[in-house]
Every structure is written in C-alpha cells, then in structure tokens.
Amino acid sequence: MQQIIEELNPGQREAVETTDGPLLVLAGAGSGKTKTLTHRIAYLVANGLAAPENILAVTFTNKAAGEMRARLASILGMDSAHRGFMPYMGTFHGVCVRILRQDGPALGVDSNFVIFDDSDRLATIRQILKQLGVVDKQASPRAILNLISGAKNELIEPQTYAQFASTPVQKVASQVYPKYNRQLSQAQALDFDDLIGKTVELLTNYPEVSKKWRSQFGYVMIDEYQDTNNAQYRLVKLLVDKHNNLAVVGDDWQSIYSWRGADFKTILNFDNDYPNAKVVKLEQNYRSTQEILDAADKVIKNNKNRSDKKLWTDVKSGKPVAIERVGDDRGEGEYIVSKIKTDVASGKREYGDFAVLYRTNAQSRSLEETLVRYGIPYKIVGGVRFYDRKEIKDLIAYLRYIYQPEDQSSFLRVVNLPTRGIGQKSLSNFFEWQAANNYSLWQALQLVQQCKSLTTKARTSLNGFAQLIKSLQALAEESKLDQLIEMLVNRLNYFDYLDDGSLQSADRIENVKELVSVAKEYAELGLPGFLEEVSLVSDLDGYEQSAQAVTLMTLHAAKGLEFPVVMMVGLEESVLPHSRALYEQSEMEEERRLCYVGMTRAKEELIMLHAERRMLYGGVQHNQPSRFLSEIDEDYLDSAQTSYAQVFEFGPKDAVSTIGLPELAVRDQVEHQVFGQGIIHALDGEIATINFFKAGQKKLNIAFAPVKKIG
DNA sequence: TCATTTAACGTTTTT
C-alpha cells in the first residue's frame, strides 16, 4: 500500500489521498493524469475505503478504460481479465447501457434495445425528410443530425426545440426531431445521445432507481472532464448527489471536442459547482523536453479563454523545435521520408518512434503515396473503421435484426440483401399495408402471406426472409455466436455474393472471416454483448503502437498518446487553423488547443511543416504559414508573411476588411438582386459561398456580384 | 431491379 503513494509527486499524492468529497485535478499534458487516477483507485481499494464494485471510473474511450484496467491490475497484483474483482471502468456510454439494460424498462425502453450509429441516424433522417417533402438544399441530413444531436446533448426536448428554432435549417430540424424520436422508439432503438439522455431521464424521474445506482457507485471518477457535454454533466450530478465523492481529472487546454457539445467551462466552474471542492494542479511534465514545452506554452498563451498553468520539466533539454518550409504537400512527404530514413539508418530510431499528425484525414493520401513509394512502413489510425465496412455492416445489420426484429433501419438494410426481388415498390406497398392494419414491423412480416397488395413473388420472398430470420433467432438462442455468424454467412451464400472477381472482393471475404474470429473471442458475451461492443468500439481502440511502423493520424486521434518524434504537417492558415475557424474567436482558440495537443505529443523532437502550395479540392492553394508558427517564433516571418495578421485580425464584429471589396464576414446576412436574402457560409478571398433562403447555395464573386449586407 | 453515369461536395468524429 505504501508503494501506491511512494511513486507519486506531491500533487499526485495529494490527489490520491483526497478520497472523500469533490476533487478537481487540473492535469497538464504529460503530467501523469492516468497514473494519478489509477493510483487513486488502487488506494481506495487497498485501504478498504471502498469495495472495487463501488467505484465507477469513466473514461472517454474503451482503450483508455482498458489501459487503466491493466495498470490497476498490476498495482494490485491481480489478473486484469478477471473483471469481477474490478471497479466498473468504461465510457459514459458503456455505463449508461448497463444502467438502461437493467432499469430502462421503467421508462419504456425495451431491454433489448439496439444502438443506432451515425449511418442509421442519417438514414432515418433522410427517410423523414423525404416524407416531409423537404427538397431544400440547406437541410442536408448531416446538418439536421448535428442539430438534433446538439439538442439532445443539451437535453432539449423536441417541443422546446421547436420554440426557439429560428433559422430555416433549425425549423426543418424541429419538424424532423419528434418524428425521428418516434422512429427510433418504434425500432426499439436508442442513438448515442439517447444513451446518456435516457439515463438522465431515468435517474431524474425514478428516485428509487437513482438511489440504487448512487449506493452502487459510492466513488465516482471522471477522466477528460473538459470533454463532457451538458447531458453528461447532468448525469454525473445525478450519480453523485448526496455523497459527492467525485473526482474529475482534465485539462481545459486540451479541450478539442466542443463541436460535439463538450464545454470546457464545466471544468473551470467545477469549484463553484461543487462547493468545498479541493483543487489540485499537476504541472510537472514527464514527457517532453523543455524546448517542446516552451514552444507549446507560447502557442497556448495566446488563448484568452483558459485556466492558468505553467508546465515544467526535469527532462534534460533537447533539440530546438524545428519549423520547416517545403514547396508543396508532396514535399512534406519527402521531408518526412528523408528524416525517417536518416534516423533509422543511423540506428538512432525505429519506425515506431515517429508520428505524423495532420488536421484532416484528406491530408493522409499524399503522405501515404510518398511513404509507399519509398517503402516506409506505416499505419493509419482512423479513416474507415473495420465495423464501418459495408460487408461487415451488412452482417451486423442481420445480427441486429435477428436480435431486434422491430429495428426498421436494419430491416431495410438487409431485406433485399442478397437480392431477393424485393424492391422499393414492394416495400412501400408492404409498409402501407402494415400501417393500415396497425401491425408492428415484425408482426406484419409474419403475417405477410395475408398482404393482398403484394405480387406473389414479393410475398413469397418476404415470407422467406421472415422464415430465415425466425430460424436464425432460434439458432441464436441455442448456439455460439461464431456459429450463428457462420450459419448466417452460409444461408446467405454471402461469399458468393461478395465474390465478384474483383481485387477488393478478396479483402471483403477476408474481413468477413475476421469478423467470425472476432466473434469467437466475444462468444461468452452472447449476441447482445457483441452488438454492444461493436457499436461502442472505435478505431482507436484497436490501435497499438508498434516498433515496425510510422503512425499517421489526425490531431484529434493523437490526444492521449506520445511519440519520441512528432511531425506536424500543414501548418498553414486554412489548414491548421482550419478555414472554417478563421473568423470565429472561439473556434480559433479550439484550433490553437488542437495545435497544442499535437505539439505536446512529442517527447524528444518536434518538427512542424508548412507548404507554400498544396493541392486541395482539385485546385492549388497558396496558404500563408500558420499564425501558430509565428507565435512560437516571432522572427518566423518571411517574404509574403506579414499580411495575414491584418487580414484575419478579429475586428469588433469579426469583420474581414479586404481592401476594395464590400465588408462582409461569414454569417452576415446579405441580399442579392436576383437570389434574394441569404447568409454567408464561407469566404475565400473574393469568392463567397452564400446560402440563399430561396435559391440555395451559390458561389459568387463579391467584387462583382450585386450583394449587399443587410440587418 | 440493377448498373452505370452524373452531380455535388469537401473538418475534426472519444461513443
């Protein structure tokens, strides 16, 4: 037990020894955040202050939870596979699933609910938009989804949302929102946001249920608290009400998910929120050299909205941070290749020591090409997840439908796959008949023989499909998960369906085989457990650093990781910071935090690259070097570089004054002689992208176009 | 009903 405390620095130790009451740990990058949290749990358990099962530790990824579990097991000398002796460690969503499976029925949530992912949600929204006859280009399903998701993150109900929907898109979203919820509940489905929202609802309205969970989780810890959104914040409040044994750990400087509803002010307000909270700052950094820390510090200090911290380190000083200018995006790749080749050849480094970080996934392509050309092994984190591949999603949809035959989204996905001759026409006839008779989807399907409005062929096909599902349901009851999937694949002749002779089809077949072997591993979870795992797992969860390959990923994905050498590419205005953030103070500050996160991933060497030109969207762009570079090095201003500071300066109204052009800014309302009124969506020099209320989106040259600002 | 062509679009995406 003594060891648990001994290895800690004074701040970490204080955090660990503060066991009761609210505790805020403001933990800078690389300050041993996870270590502190794990040791705190170990301390609670080893001192007999809490039984493991009375501790709840919430992380943001399954991977983080897994790491914590492993570390805790090693401190306590236990087997990490033995989950029974472990505190509950998982994500917010994982905890909520557990609570809802048990107590959801009180709210009318079927305990066999399925979880809708983004593509299910989009499909649902598309369907509703079609029903509503919305053709407006403004109302893209993605935009609607973001609005609905935003509302759910704020725990705003459809009725309330409708009241303050003001823009045209919001109006559409307010029409979609209630219908969307109805569709989900018909399908016995919850989306990611519902998992949190329904749990909040449950704990708010059912005192006996919340009492039960509160006494279950007598000690609660939340990691990455800066990334909690409003719904999650409410959930935490409900879980710790009365005992207030809550420890939160986070760093507002690393808050990079505000676009998902996260609000780092929650962490800054913690001590107001929970009176008598103890606040501990962890400022000693164990990761990076002083040079890297200093550079990162210079960048982040330009943010106005932030807490005050000063990171320091004992690590001996190293190389200065390098800022490199290259010709174009290809040049970035070539610089990286030569750096890696040199260091690896000299025996100084191995491939796994390097990470290449970028702002957008699209940037990975040209880097990959260059790495392939020079034979540098690499792996990419992110992009298309295993479970997002079509062939896998299709099979998962089958499994889901077997599990929950009211899930219309899965039904639509698989009913004609492989082709059974059930097309749009037959389906809409079927649905009409279903609605007319007030049958649920699964009832209707079983009674489909009675449906007169279908052709004989369609009727037989649908009935065949129903029989197939029925027999697989029986199989699911009595057999192992992997046997079920194998049987499914057989019954569908799935390999034949996938094998179209193309090169990719071999990959697809491989993927399906991979799924079967994954299913073997999860066999003891059963079908429901497996489906849960699949919908709550992320690409990052499978990521392991290996010595044999360079890692490529987005800055977002890099959070929480560290590498001896970090190379950040695309340090240019409108790449990092991203063009969409140039005109908004708060978004700019988030870009800066993103830059900060990237920089603080580096242990020994940090190289920041920018290109004079780059190919983007099929055209060549000339971007100024990122403002973040000049924040690191004031002297880092050359030739054309003096101008951007003026052009992008934040004026009183974030106005962009470009000489000789009308004064316009993103989000300004404008009027056009022909197209009528609209809002500026984006500005790129003289080219403005304007969303007109009636005429839709247009790209206009504001130097010539008859547009003027209104309002 | 499916395969091919055309048009639109373009940030990040822990769950």
Added chain:
DNA sequence: CGTTAAATGA
C-alpha cells in the same frame, strides 16, 4: 482531386 450520393438508362 477523389469520394459518395442521387439520377438515369438498360
């Protein structure tokens, strides 16, 4: 430029 979703034709 490359991808993906809608639209069209066989």
